[in-house]
Amino acid sequence: MPRAGLTADRVTRAGAELADELGFDQVTPSVVARHFGVQVASLYSHVRNAEDLRVRIALLALEEMADRGAAALAGRAGKDALIALGDTYRDYAREHPGRYAAAQMRLDHETALASAGPRHSAMIRAILRGYDLTEPDQTHAIRLLGGAFHGYITQELGGSFDHSEPGPEKSWGRILDALDALLRHWPHEGQP
Amino acid sequence: MPRAGLTADRVTRAGAELADELGFDQVTPSVVARHFGVQVASLYSHVRNAEDLRVRIALLALEEMADRGAAALAGRAGKDALIALGDTYRDYAREHPGRYAAAQMRLDHETALASAGPRHSAMIRAILRGYDLTEPDQTHAIRLLGGAFHGYITQELGGSFDHSEPGPEKSWGRILDALDALLRHWPHEGQP
DNA sequence: TGCAAACACCTAATAGCATTAGGCAACTGC
DNA sequence: GCAGTTGCCTAATGCTATTAGGTGTTTGCA
Numbered sequence: 407m408p409r410a411g412l413t414a415d416r417v418t419r420a421g422a423e424l425a426d427e428l429g430f431d432q433v434t435p436s437v438v439a440r441h442f443g444v445q446v447a448s449l450y451s452h453v454r455n456a457e458d459l460r461v462r463i464a465l466l467a468l469e470e471m472a473d474r475g476a477a478a479l480a481g482r483a484g485k486d487a488l489i490a491l492g493d494t495y496r497d498y499a500r501e502h503p504g505r506y507a508a509a510q511m512r513l514d515h516e517t518a519l520a521s522a523g524p525r526h527s528a529m530i531r532a533i534l535r536g537y538d539l540t541e542p543d544q545t546h547a548i549r550l551l552g553g554a555f556h557g558y559i560t561q562e563l564g565g566s567f568d569h570s571e572p573g574p575e576k577s578w579g580r581i582l583d584a585l586d587a588l589l590r591h592w593p594h595e596g597q598p
Numbered sequence: 599m600p601r602a603g604l605t606a607d608r609v610t611r612a613g614a615e616l617a618d619e620l621g622f623d624q625v626t627p628s629v630v631a632r633h634f635g636v637q638v639a640s641l642y643s644h645v646r647n648a649e650d651l652r653v654r655i656a657l658l659a660l661e662e663m664a665d666r667g668a669a670a671l672a673g674r675a676g677k678d679a680l681i682a683l684g685d686t687y688r689d690y691a692r693e694h695p696g697r698y699a700a701a702q703m704r705l706d707h708e709t710a711l712a713s714a715g716p717r718h719s720a721m722i723r724a725i726l727r728g729y730d731l732t733e734p735d736q737t738h739a740i741r742l743l744g745g746a747f748h749g750y751i752t753q754e755l756g757g758s759f760d761h762s763e764p765g766p767e768k769s770w771g772r773i774l775d776a777l778d779a780l781l782r783h784w785p786h787e788g789q790p
Numbered sequence: 791t792g793c794a795a796a797c798a799c800c801t802a803a804t805a806g807c808a809t810t811a812g813g814c815a816a817c818t819g820c
Numbered sequence: 821g822c823a824g825t826t827g828c829c830t831a832a833t834g835c836t837a838t839t840a841g842g843t844g845t846t847t848g849c850a
Contacts, residue, residue, distance in 0.1 A: 411798085412798070412799085431623075434836070434837085435836080435837065435838090436835080436836055436837080444798095444799070444800095445799070445800060445801080446836080446837075446838090447799085447800075447801080447802095447837095447838080447839080447840095448798070448799050448800070450837090450838070450839080451797080451798070451799080452798095455837075455838070456836090456837065456838090510752075510756075512756045512757065515757075515760070515761065542763070542764045542768070542772075543772065545762070545763070545764060545769065546764075546768075546769045546772040546773055546776070547776075549750060549753065549759070549769050549773065550746060550750070550769075550773045550776060550777075552749065552753060552758075553745070553746050553747075553748075553749025553750035553751075553752070553753055553773075554742060554745055554746040554749055555745075555749065556745075556749040556752065556753070557744065557745025557746055557747065557748040557749030557750075557752070558741060558742065558745035558749075559745075560702070560745070560748065560749070561741065561744060561745055561748070564702075564704045565704065565707075566744075567741065568707070569707065570737070571734070571737070572734045572737060572738075576734070576738075577737065577738045577741050577742075580734075580735065580738040580787070581738055581741065581742045581745075583785050583787075584738070584739075584742060584780055584784060584785060585742075586785075587780070587783070587784075587785040588776055588779065588780040591779070591783065592776060592779075593775050593776055593778075593779040595772070595775075603827090604827070604828085626807070626808085627807080627808065627809090628806080628807055628808080636827095636828070636829090637828070637829060637830080638807080638808075638809090639808095639809080639810080639811095639828080639829075639830080639831095640827070640828045640829070642808090642809070642810080643826080643827065643828080644827090647808075647809070648807090648808065648809090
């Protein structure tokens, strides 16, 4: 009987594709096994268990997004960079909703540190170099940007904007304008 | 044999408490049944299925948050109102992480319309009356605020800030300052 | 070229969860 | 105090996750 040619990597990639098609929470060992036409138990040589499978998909997604982000940021600064990174995340989420959801998984500290997560913070921090912010405001701004990007994308993906005007495209553009303006005129502590 | 006294409402409330203790995705009919010392099948008279149980918890959470938000907003305007609503969400999420996670569930359109969801948009819109925004910027601002609140809270709850300075309390305060400043000086379309 | 080790996949077994059908006993209203 | 309702039960089905141990295929090395 010919083999399916499973490896941890191919299992993870297939899981990621299934996540995009079916939703991240539908990705289970049995679904992946069916996809390969293989017995469920066969997966357990490549992936420790269901949780491990999901974590691997999350790590893959974080990596892919970081790679895209880095490419988009190359040679850009200021508002251009802000838009480039924001669009990277948003486009990725729309192309790969399951992977994007995976990337939001809570990872344990050690795994998170070894993941592409820190690259993401570094990219946002790099963007802020184009604005006139010093610590600790830089950290506050990173947290705001990360939250705003993720929050907006989550709402859009969740269909929150499906039945109202204006379209999400328009809002996104204006929100990036607004965030850029905010970063250029970040309020001082204790100011009116 | 004495009865446990189940009703759809008590099942939902117990599910919500279990969500806060164990995490929303751990809330299943079997866990709830064990909590009541009852056979799993007994739940099915009160709740249609596992999905229905989760949706009910989500609706409860949305309602509770809207109630708290409305109370917090009473008699406040402008930045005070912004802080009040933001704190409402954040405090709720920290007190009831499982319920908060439930509230982020994607609901189908009809259910969403009948939920307390619209009350939340209305509250944010009410806050914006304290600022000088007209449509469509008002809608953009609602989407930004909703996303920023949710995104920040998700990050904080997910432990993203656990190993860095400054503390989440500090960042939250400064981010509210920043959002207030942004709403007061919302950039016009096509402005530098 | 051929053998042995490594390995990809299998079968079998256990245990937990979701869901449905049908039954009995405990409450409720008259 | 009885009849009807209904809350909870047992039983049964089928799916999923996970582990253990077996078998045939592939690969590296002599």
